[in-house]
Amino acid sequence: xxxxxxxxxxxxxxxxxxxxxxxxxxxxxxxxxxxxxxxxxxxxxxxxxxxxxxxxxxxxxxxxxxxxxxxxxxxxxxxxxxxxxxxxxxxxxxxxxxxxxxxxxxxxxxxxxxxxxxxxxxxxxxxxxxxxxxxxxxxxxxxxxxxxxxxxxxxxxx
Amino acid sequence: xxxxxxxxxxxxxxxxxxxxxxxxxxxxxxxxxxxxxxxxxxxxxxxxxxxxxxxxxxxxxxxxxxxxxxxxxxxxxxxxxxxxxxxxxxxxxxxxxxxxxxxxxxxxxxxxxxxxxxxxxxxxxxxxxxxxxxxxxxxxxxxxxxxxxxxxxxxxxxxxxxxxxxxxxxxxxxxxxxxxxxxxxxxxxxxxxxxxxxxxxxxxxxxxxxxxxxxxxxxxxxxxxxxxxxxxxxxxxxxxxxxxxxxxxxxxxxxxxxxxxxxxxxxxxxxxxxxxxxxxxxxxxxxxxxxxxxxxxxxxxxxxxxxxxxxxxxxxxxxxxxxxxxxxxxxxxxxxxxxxxxxxxxxxxxxxxxxxxxxxxxxxxxxxxxxxxxxxxxxxxxxxxxxxxxxxxxxxxxxxxxxxxxxxxxxxxxxxxxxxxxxxxxxxxxxxxxxxxxxxxxxx
Numbered sequence: 001x002x003x004x005x006x007x008x009x010x011x012x013x014x015x016x017x018x019x020x021x022x023x024x025x026x027x028x029x030x031x032x033x034x035x036x037x038x039x040x041x042x043x044x045x046x047x048x049x050x051x052x053x054x055x056x057x058x059x060x061x062x063x064x065x066x067x068x069x070x071x072x073x074x075x076x077x078x079x080x081x082x083x084x085x086x087x088x089x090x091x092x093x094x095x096x097x098x099x100x101x102x103x104x105x106x107x108x109x110x111x112x113x114x115x116x117x118x119x120x121x122x123x124x125x126x127x128x129x130x131x132x133x134x135x136x137x138x139x140x141x142x143x144x145x146x147x148x149x150x151x152x153x154x155x156x157x158x
Numbered sequence: 159x160x161x162x163x164x165x166x167x168x169x170x171x172x173x174x175x176x177x178x179x180x181x182x183x184x185x186x187x188x189x190x191x192x193x194x195x196x197x198x199x200x201x202x203x204x205x206x207x208x209x210x211x212x213x214x215x216x217x218x219x220x221x222x223x224x225x226x227x228x229x230x231x232x233x234x235x236x237x238x239x240x241x242x243x244x245x246x247x248x249x250x251x252x253x254x255x256x257x258x259x260x261x262x263x264x265x266x267x268x269x270x271x272x273x274x275x276x277x278x279x280x281x282x283x284x285x286x287x288x289x290x291x292x293x294x295x296x297x298x299x300x301x302x303x304x305x306x307x308x309x310x311x312x313x314x315x316x317x318x319x320x321x322x323x324x325x326x327x328x329x330x331x332x333x334x335x336x337x338x339x340x341x342x343x344x345x346x347x348x349x350x351x352x353x354x355x356x357x358x359x360x361x362x363x364x365x366x367x368x369x370x371x372x373x374x375x376x377x378x379x380x381x382x383x384x385x386x387x388x389x390x391x392x393x394x395x396x397x398x399x400x401x402x403x404x405x406x407x408x409x410x411x412x413x414x415x416x417x418x419x420x421x422x423x424x425x426x427x428x429x430x431x432x433x434x435x436x437x438x439x440x441x442x443x444x445x446x447x448x449x450x451x452x453x454x455x456x457x458x459x460x461x462x463x464x465x466x467x468x469x470x471x472x473x474x475x476x477x478x479x480x481x482x483x484x485x486x487x488x489x490x491x492x493x494x495x496x497x498x499x500x501x502x503x504x505x506x507x508x509x510x511x512x513x514x515x516x517x518x519x520x521x522x523x524x525x526x527x528x529x530x531x532x533x534x535x536x537x538x539x540x541x542x543x544x545x546x547x548x549x550x551x552x553x554x555x556x557x558x559x560x561x562x563x564x565x566x567x568x569x570x571x572x573x574x575x576x577x578x579x580x581x582x583x584x585x586x587x588x589x590x591x592x593x594x595x596x597x598x599x600x601x602x
Contacts, residue, residue: 019292020357023357025357061358061359064342064518067300083261084261084262084458084508084512085494087508088419088420089600090600092600093601097602121261121512121516123300124259125165126424126492126494128164128424133300137302138163141164143602144602
């Protein structure tokens, strides 16, 4: 098994609360992604065995959602909101700056595997724009200075 | 200040106010903890409901209050609850729609992060009103902090007997599940949300049957927005007449507005419905005017799905009827302000890219049409527009509008149509001169 015992236990626990087995698909994928940073066919098969739902149904659901990537990404996933409220306050320029500083284009990962940069749709931080989500955390009201400091901190392992 | 999100609210200004209530405690750093919530009168409404009220009485009170859905559609909450068949032998479900994803909207997030128990209490009361024993809170997956806060609050509520078996000795059982989304705007549409809980792709379902008749697993299901449910405990505590005394005749109560874009003081503000949009943008207690001393160009008043307002229409009361009359919609309350240096074509391109990305693909007009719209608008933005492009846009918009089973198709085209009407010269300039009419530079 690629899924850890801890993840499997959490999946079983969550699945037991739902009236129907199939409803456990999203929570299972979410828990698997939390452990691995990706979910692919092998994982669908493992989840399928744990929650007793056909693999195909898991694959089908997973294909619809952006938060279940099939391949691992960098240690730090940088998601820049590029929708209107953030864009009005310079989100495009922020992505350009990140591309320049990290020497990658959006959608790419740095060679050292530290950073993946993507631009995403609205993350619900419209009144504290521009913003970036790094892994689970939101960083809001960003300025050039704050962003640079944030990046330096991550590079230095803080 | 130790809040996770540094967002500005008007909580301090409304403290002790006898009317505004949703934000009363959101600047209290400990409001998310059960003890502080109880000190502030938390769960008294839930106790009143379980101890003294019949489900029909709860529905009646909420109907009388005039509360309408705060997620965007504005459907009367009590009436929605009353659609659940009383004699159905099936299980009933209540879903709190916490999939806040409408661009420009970030109000539910504040409630979940800073006052999570009021959301749970509102859900519980709604559940009781419709005879539901298992309720779901569907939170968008990116909101990790909200998910943590709601889950923690739920655990606390269970541990002190506000949820679970035989609540307060009433014999009523109520369980709760936090179900998290995974990055899909469509799941904020109520039938997409139901599919997503069931473990399906978040695609829309054809109505009828409406969810109140056949929702989750073909059982009667009610889907309510976070803000609507958060108002319910206050209505029970202070009465429908108190709630009705706020707002306008047809739009009762208060509403949270997320003010973003080119204003000096962006933030989340609770005001009575009918409050002036002009005041929200310019008053120093709210937006404090347009940033960088610029002039106003346009306002998107209700989130990215709503038609743009020209500056001459901004002197309008923020309520469902007045905004409809002004040619737009109250929507989710996401007010996005654009100053004079904003290019309309660029703005619309941002929006259509979003809708094309989020279209679930079920209905052909929306799936194909949003793609065509994006291609043409991108072409115009890049300076490759042709003389007949605007007619093409008009035609595609007209062929999407009203021809899809969920509102996403309409949402995608209504903002475009409004700018094709009110800023047609700017579109034409962009095609003819192959560049923006304005000198746009949103530096960072």
